Amino acid sequence: xxxxxxxxxxxxxxxxxxxxxxxxxxxxxxxxxxxxxxxxxxxxxxxxxxxxxxxxxxxxxxxxxxxxxxxxxxxxxxxxxxxxxxxxxxxxxxxxxxxxxxxxxxxxxxxxxxxxxxxxxxxxxxxxxxxxxxxxxxxxxxxxxxxxxxxxxxxxxxxxxxxxxxxxxxxxxxxxxxxxxxxxxxxxxxxxxxxxxxxxxxxxxxxxxxxxxxxxxxxxxxxxxxxxxxxxxxxxxxxxxxxxxxxxxxxxxxxxxxxxxxxxxxxxxxxxxxxxxxxxxxxxxxxxxxxxxxxxxxxxxxxxxxxxxxxxxxxxxxxxxxxxxxxxxxxxxxxxxxxxxxxxxxxxxxxxxxxxxxxxxxxxxxxxxxxxxxxxxxxxxxxxxxxxxxxxxxxxxxxxxxxxxxxxxxxxxxxxx
Numbered sequence: 137x138x139x140x141x142x143x144x145x146x147x148x149x150x151x152x153x154x155x156x157x158x159x160x161x162x163x164x165x166x167x168x169x170x171x172x173x174x175x176x177x178x179x180x181x182x183x184x185x186x187x188x189x190x191x192x193x194x195x196x197x198x199x200x201x202x203x204x205x206x207x208x209x210x211x212x213x214x215x216x217x218x219x220x221x222x223x224x225x226x227x228x229x230x231x232x233x234x235x236x237x238x239x240x241x242x243x244x245x246x247x248x249x250x251x252x253x254x255x256x257x258x259x260x261x262x263x264x265x266x267x268x269x270x271x272x273x274x275x276x277x278x279x280x281x282x283x284x285x286x287x288x289x290x291x292x293x294x295x296x297x298x299x300x301x302x303x304x305x306x307x308x309x310x311x312x313x314x315x316x317x318x319x320x321x322x323x324x325x326x327x328x329x330x331x332x333x334x335x336x337x338x339x340x341x342x343x344x345x346x347x348x349x350x351x352x353x354x355x356x357x358x359x360x361x362x363x364x365x366x367x368x369x370x371x372x373x374x375x376x377x378x379x380x381x382x383x384x385x386x387x388x389x390x391x392x393x394x395x396x397x398x399x400x401x402x403x404x405x406x407x408x409x410x411x412x413x414x415x416x417x418x419x420x421x422x423x424x425x426x427x428x429x430x431x432x433x434x435x436x437x438x439x440x441x442x443x444x445x446x447x448x449x450x451x452x453x454x455x456x457x458x459x460x461x462x463x464x465x466x467x468x469x470x471x472x473x474x475x476x477x478x479x480x481x482x483x484x485x486x487x488x489x490x491x492x493x494x495x496x497x498x499x500x501x502x503x504x505x506x507x508x509x510x511x512x513x514x515x516x517x518x519x520x521x522x523x524x525x526x527x528x529x530x531x532x533x534x535x536x537x538x539x540x541x542x543x544x545x546x547x548x549x550x551x552x553x
Contacts, residue, residue: 176263177219179280182343185346186346189283190335193285193332193336196334199363200401201230201241201402202241202242203227203230203240204227204243204484205485208337208340209243210226211339212246212332212336216248217502222249223502223505223518225249225506229408230397230410231409231410239287239331239332244331244336245329245331246329247328247329247330250328251327252291252292265328267280268280268289278301281298283341283343285333286330286331287331287333288331290329291328292324293307293323294311309323321514321515334352338352340352340370352371353371354367355367356375357399359378360455361398361399362396364399366401390413394417399451401451402414402448408424414434417437418433418434432447434448434449435447484510484551484553485553487510487551488553490506494542494543495542495543504524507528508524510552
């Protein structure tokens, strides 16, 4: 064949060549994804993999509120950063996504940031996806996607689902009709979304363990509530199907909100609109941050409504919030004992690696992007400007940290690093 660069090949030839190359790299590790052009690496396939393989992941939608990065999700994000650079985000505060559910709420979805408008970045995602879909040496289609537990991908106006793999890439939402840059994040043109099965998210699939993982259906919601408690252990059978719970006709705005989010387990360190609704219901100060005062108010409310006084908004508390009845008269309170210093729980471990850094206007890079993701800023390109400073100051004010606009040790602690 005469010498010809990859970019000058006919479209059919480029597709065939790319398929051949990605099949080879699944066996021999990082090789060039195109001839005569800048090489695009792929992840190395682990050695010692079993001859058997996971099936294509079934669709198990998000149904819990535990938006802390799961180990397999973090491992995949770190793998992408190691190979291609850039950054990723996993957790998302419950109730803030425009969709009714999101695997980000489970900690089993990641957004990895590369843009379709930058040819080198687009090539990285295309090469990575080809690597996911390639056959292995035993002829298993979608081999790496199956061994990682990939449930679905959204990228550049389209969605691919392992549970509908025969349909290939399908149009995502109405993105084809919205080419403007204001839709780039919604339509996943500035990042690829990767949702994982529970086995993949918990890092139990054969890519990580060399053992084929069984299907894991994750936590189940309780009848009468709309959300499940956080993941505890694998579940081999599908969850029971219960009807969605709606507030009764004429219900107050607060009861409608509580009903919508009923079942989401909330505890100290959580934040967001669901926390605000619970604070209003139990008589705590409404600031959207579940701190020691909210914990005390929840405990008192639980005692008054014959609910185990754990200070955690669990399923028993949610049932009582939806059907509060008449609270019992409080018993005389004993003299308060000195409160022990609270144990700080790391709620956002993906930030921990950056906590030694001090960020301010003019800073840039992965640490800034991670803070912007944590503060739900769009876009979050890793540049610390006036908007980021203002958002940091608002967060600092809400969390009783000196509102300097600089991210230092106290702010990293409040962020959950």
